[in-house]
Amino acid sequence: MKTSIWTRILDLISPRQCVICGQRLSITERSVCSACYLHLPRTTYQFTPYDNPMTQLFWGLAPVSRAAALFFYEPHAEAAQLIYDLKYADRPDIGEDIGRMMAEEMRMADYFAGVDVIIPVPLSSKRKRQRGYNQSEMIARGIHEITHIPVMSRALKRKHFHQSQTSLMRHQRQENVAEMFELRDAKDLEGKHILFIDDVCTTGATLTACANVLKDIPGIRISVLTLGFTKS
Secondary structure: OOOOHHHHHHHHHOOOEOOOOOOEOOOOOEOEOHHHHHOOOEOOHHHOOOOOHHHHOOOOOOOOOEEEEEEEEOOOOOOHHHHHHHHHOOOHHHHHHHHHHHHHHHHOOOOOOOOOEEEEOOOOHHHHHHHOOOHHHHHHHHHHHHHOOOEOOOOEEEOOOOOOOOOOOHHHHHHHHOOOEEEOOOHHHOOOEEEEEEEEEOOOHHHHHHHHHHOOOOOOEEEEEEEEEEOO
């Protein structure tokens, strides 16, 4: 990404900080410093996308053939600050920045090969108004900048919002998102390979619900990519 003279001037006036360690970012760094990005606890699931602990969450529940995440997510670990600030600190730029970084890394494993469309997991209208943006859509935008794969942000609609998944057990998460999503236009997705994008995958309940909305579309193929994956 090219850096404008105005960006350089603003960086001198108001230095940007790494969202993980708080250290000043260099002029070429975005949201996360190189050291913190290097030390993210990577899953490397992109190299075994058809059979890994994340993909196995969907076996027998949803037609997801491949799944991968950039790093292992633990709620109180240093790397968790990246997700927290993206969702709750009014920092949509983090999503785009880390989306670009993740895309560069994932495409080295050909993870985007054959993907036709990117679909970010939608938020409810109420939650999006509260937050001001959909964090998954921000990640998807960053990925698009690197891969040029089109993003369909309106393909799915979240019909309602019961409660956050954060404090729920696995079976409760499944029930909480059951029949929560609806498809707006199946015709545009026929024969397509879809890549769902979300911030964190814990039990796979939300992504399972999304995938099952698409399962009857002729010729549909589904993959999943998230920033974080919570170890069981």
